[in-house]
Structure formats: C-alpha cells, structure tokens
Amino acid sequence: MNDRKFFEEYRTGETRETTGRTITESDIVLHAGQTGDFYPHHMDVEWCKTQPFGQRLAHGTLIFSVAIGMTAGTINEESLTYGYDRLRFLRPVFIGDTIRVKVTITDKRPHRQPDKGMVVEGVEVVNQHGQPVMVCEHLLLVNRK
Template structure:
C-alpha cells in the first residue's frame, strides 16, 4: 500500500501502490455541498436527476478528487512536499453507494531547479468497484535528495 521511498534517489519509475476502498455516501454529498456551496441539482435533487441521463445523483467531481487523493495520504514523508496536481480529468460519474480506491504509479523523476531536490510525478487513478477508472491526475512532489540530507 505504501511507497518505500523517502528520498528522491529511492523512488523508482513504475513503483505502484494501491489504497484501501471507500464507499461514497449521501452524507458525503451533503457535507461536500455545504463546504463548497455547490448545491446544483445534479448532486442534490434526486427527483430531478430521475429525468436526466444518469437517472440518479452524481458525485461532485471535486469531492471524488478529494476523497481519492485523501486515500493516498496514508503516510507522512518528511522529505517530500506536494507541488500540486496536473491533468485532472473526470472520466466517469460516481454515484451514492459506489466504492472507490486509488492506485498511484511513479511515472517521472527529474531534477528540480533547486539542486538539493528532485521532482517526482505520481500518476493517480481513482477506480470504482467495477474496475473502471473514474478520475485521473498527476501528483507532483518536490523530494529532497539523499546526498543533501
């Protein structure tokens, strides 16, 4: 489940981790809507959604991103900082009752502008209980080099 890597030199292209699952609930929808102010009917109005193509409420994309990335936050690496996320895509809808998990694979290692650090990119796929990818993104980390520790 965890990367064994701490310092830049220890990360390996192709190294992969898989998280535990998390079932999405109606409470998740309500809490996320309250936090963000996104009360659009696509997420909150079950009767209106019955008239739409998916026939049911769909999860906020930002909520699935938050939960999916949160699942990967299972350990603290004191030698790495998150620089952010690139290429976030919402591939398929997620519904109340779906269970998601995340899979992260190291895809890029490169030097940073700061010589004591390197950049590491983890490609993250959020996957539902049917094995379908529902979201993807690239997590970019700034990781301390061992030689400078």
C-alpha cells in the same frame, strides 16, 4: 506513520493501492455545504431522474479530495506536494459506489532547486467495477540526499 524517502530512492514503476471507500449521501451533502456547490446534479433526486444518468452524481471535487486523502497514509518528511496536473473526471460516481486508488511513480526529473527533485505520481481512481472514474498527476517536490 512517518517515512523518510529521498528523491534518489523513488523508482519509476513503483505502485501502491488503497483499500475501498464507499461514497455516501452524507459525503455529498457535507461536500455541498463546504463548497457551496448545491447544483441539482448532486442534490435534487427528482430532477436527476429526468437526466441521462437518472440519479445524483458525487461532485468531482469530492472524489478528488477523498481519493487523494485515501493515498495519504504515510508522511514522507522529505517531500511536499507541489501540485496536481492533468485532472480528469472520466465517469460519474454515484451514491453507493466504492472507489479505490492506484498510485504509480511515472516520472522523476530535476528541479530548479539543485537540492530537490520532482517525482510524478500517476493517480488512478476506479469504481467497484474496475472502471476508471478519475485520473491525475500528483507532483512531489522531494529532497535529495
């Protein structure tokens, strides 16, 4: 779906939320193959049994990728992703955990290009227990009217 939303139309405090997505063993194996990250934390069931969490963890980069993809339902023809700041992994995500994402507009500010503005989205990923597992800021470069 496409939408045209200019810098002036964003409102601090606006939110949107996604539905859930369950992280599977296949997600972890595919991500390991794509990235080359075959660390035992993600791949070795027996080794993980000897560790504090007792089970395999999803890659932080997998959770970041999936979560951001979950928020990308609408294409705004007036904005581009400028980057991500303050990325933190707060809790592990395990096979079978279900994540959902809440996005909140936290800031709007001028940009050095006068025909654009910067919109900051706070991204919070929570598990099925409502516990935050990842946070970051998504920076959008948005055209002005």
